[in-house]
Amino acid sequence: MTQRAxxxxxADGYRFKPHEMPILPGSPANPDHPPARRAAYLxxxxxxxxxxxxxxxxxxxxxxxxxxxxxxxPVEAGWLTVAFYSTYATMSMLLFRVRQEFGIQPFVRWAxxxxxxxxxxxxxxxxxxxxxxxxxxxxxxxxxLSALAIYYLMQGLPPxxxxxxxxxxxxxxxxxxxxxxxxxxxxxxxxxxxxxFQFQFALSLLGFGMVYLLRLPPGIRKQTFEKLDIPxxxxxxxxxxxxxxxxxxxxxxxxDTPWLGYALVIAILGLGGxxxxxxNRKSPMLDLxxxxxxxxxxxxxxxxxxxxxxxxxGFGASGMFAALGYGNxxxxxxxxxxxxxxxxxxxLSVVRLDxxxxxxxxxxxxxxxGIAAFADTRxxxxxxxxxxxxxxxxxxxxxxFAMGPIMMEGMLRALAAGQSYVISFIAVFSLSxxxxxxxxxxxxxxxxxxxLKTHLIDAGSTLTLANQQLxxxxxxxxxxxxxxxxxxxxxxxxxxxxxxxxxxxxAAVLAFNDVFFLIGTLSAVTFAAVFVPWFINKxxxxxxxxxxLAFMEAMLARTRQ
Numbered sequence: 001m002t003q004r005a006x007x008x009x010x011a012d013g014y015r016f017k018p019h020e021m022p023i024l025p026g027s028p029a030n031p032d033h034p035p036a037r038r039a040a041y042l043x044x045x046x047x048x049x050x051x052x053x054x055x056x057x058x059x060x061x062x063x064x065x066x067x068x069x070x071x072x073x074p075v076e077a078g079w080l081t082v083a084f085y086s087t088y089a090t091m092s093m094l095l096f097r098v099r100q101e102f103g104i105q106p107f108v109r110w111a112x113x114x115x116x117x118x119x120x121x122x123x124x125x126x127x128x129x130x131x132x133x134x135x136x137x138x139x140x141x142x143x144x145l146s147a148l149a150i151y152y153l154m155q156g157l158p159p160x161x162x163x164x165x166x167x168x169x170x171x172x173x174x175x176x177x178x179x180x181x182x183x184x185x186x187x188x189x190x191x192x193x194x195x196x197f198q199f200q201f202a203l204s205l206l207g208f209g210m211v212y213l214l215r216l217p218p219g220i221r222k223q224t225f226e227k228l229d230i231p232x233x234x235x236x237x238x239x240x241x242x243x244x245x246x247x248x249x250x251x252x253x254x255x256d257t258p259w260l261g262y263a264l265v266i267a268i269l270g271l272g273g274x275x276x277x278x279x280n281r282k283s284p285m286l287d288l289x290x291x292x293x294x295x296x297x298x299x300x301x302x303x304x305x306x307x308x309x310x311x312x313x314g315f316g317a318s319g320m321f322a323a324l325g326y327g328n329x330x331x332x333x334x335x336x337x338x339x340x341x342x343x344x345x346x347x348l349s350v351v352r353l354d355x356x357x358x359x360x361x362x363x364x365x366x367x368x369x370g371i372a373a374f375a376d377t378r379x380x381x382x383x384x385x386x387x388x389x390x391x392x393x394x395x396x397x398x399x400x401f402a403m404g405p406i407m408m409e410g411m412l413r414a415l416a417a418g419q420s421y422v423i424s425f426i427a428v429f430s431l432s433x434x435x436x437x438x439x440x441x442x443x444x445x446x447x448x449x450x451x452l453k454t455h456l457i458d459a460g461s462t463l464t465l466a467n468q469q470l471x472x473x474x475x476x477x478x479x480x481x482x483x484x485x486x487x488x489x490x491x492x493x494x495x496x497x498x499x500x501x502x503x504x505x506x507a508a509v510l511a512f513n514d515v516f517f518l519i520g521t522l523s524a525v526t527f528a529a530v531f532v533p534w535f536i537n538k539x540x541x542x543x544x545x546x547x548x549l550a551f552m553e554a555m556l557a558r559t560r561q
Contacts, residue, residue, distance in 0.1 A: 042156025052145030053176025087139030171346025239270025304436030370523025
């Protein structure tokens with residue numbers, strides 16, 4: 001593609017200084033703000049990051065209530081998750097080009113209008129299919145809000161800490177998940193999810209007003225869209241949507257469901273078609289030669305693996321508490337602690353962020369997650385939420401402490417390679433996080449199901465009439481049922497049912513212990529795989545990011561002139 005004329009957004013007559021100019025087309029300028037305005041930008045950035053994460057957080061936190069509201073089967077509820085992740089995982093690439101082509105202000109207006117519209121549709125509750133459409137739009141807007149939060153945070157931070165806006169936005173998005181679970185019991189009065197939808201709509205209206213009262217500075221625009229973008233992006237969306245459907249519905253309907261094979265074929269064909277187009281373009285959105293380099297593939301693999309390890313919390317601990325009969329209303333303190341630990345991880349990640357050694361915090365985070373996972377293998381049927389406060393807080397801390405440096409390394413490599421490579425990194429990072437998280441939950445769910453059946457079979461082999469402990473337990477259960485049931489036969493039936501439930505619960509907890517052990521083992525393997533090359537580079541005195549750091553230093557020096 002020939003170089004086209006650069007378009008500058010209007011700036012009301014203000015002439016930006018060299019150091020105030022935006023680094024990339026599609027991003028706002030960075031003028032020197034007075035302290036009060038800088039604080040306002042920072043507050044709005046924090047709010048937008050939390051609202052963006054809450055779009056999916058409230059869905060996950062209130063899934064049972066949502067199923068009851070619309071009388072949904074688990075499969076239908078799963079399609080709501082598919083609708084959200086299909087757009088959330090793919091839109092970052094498209095929205096990046098939208099910002100470059102049309103400017104930051106139209107992007108802000110449409111992103112916030114979409115958020116308000118999606119939450120309004122949810123609030124009026126027209127039915128299942130409009131809710132599906134609303135979830136898809138919410139995925140688009142949540143992806144846009146991530147970038148919007150970064151821009152506002154960078155406006156509010158001093159120049160020396162501006163790069164920390166990436167880490168803060170990512171961390172606050174993660175904070176939203178335990179935060180929405182902690183807030184949901186107060187909103188879910190009598191199981192009525194309408195209050196949750198009203199709260200989300202109020203948040204979106206508040207955010208809409210904030211971004212209009214304090215707009216982002218203008219930036220550079222560049223004509224980027226081409227005709228081949230349409231089939232490429234369409235195939236990319238189809239492929240990722242089919243992959244999300246495979247991962248989510250496979251866990252719900254089980255992996256031998258026939259149509260899942262067709263979904264996987266569609267995913268391969270869609271993504272393969274997109275990559276085929278991109279590989280033969282003069283100016284591709286996705287530079288496959290750069291994405292297939294060893295450093296980028298390793299970075300994407302590490303990011304996806306960390307997401308899989310963190311699934312120990314989203315699936316493992318949460319699933320175990322559900323098996324033990326705990327609901328969100330009994331886990332409020334637990335989720336507040338997780339939110340606090342995530343905030344602590346985010347803050348320490350910003351303070352300790354050293355571009356000269358971005359691997360060290362990743363190693364530390366993986367080590368923390370591994371130790372916590374092995375510690376959780378001691379859980380039993382009598383485990384209470386407070387017994388896991390420390391280990392689960394450590395995992396929440398490690399999750400956000402690792403992701404900031406991973407994202408920072410990718411951005412450094414992309415910027416040093418050229419501005420056109422940023423969109424490639426954004427696409428692969430979004431996929432590694434979204435699809436990595438879904439794959440992690442699917443993997444652990446399948447492993448848990450297999451181990452649960454194994455423990456139930458082992459328990460069944462010991463539950464015979466010759467087992468004195470079983471006979472004593474049946475007698476005790478029958479006596480407990482006697483005041484409520486006078487028929488001896490029904491007493492024995494109630495006793496057997498009670499013992500069966502107890503055995504099922506014990507087997508579920510043992511299966512979750514196996515999940516925790518698997519996560520601990522994967523953490524140990526991942527730690528070794530990351531540690532060995534890092535240690536070799538340390539011994540040789542070699543920094544794998546030396547070229548990228550030199551480029552960034554030269555670029556920053558030019559902006560100071």
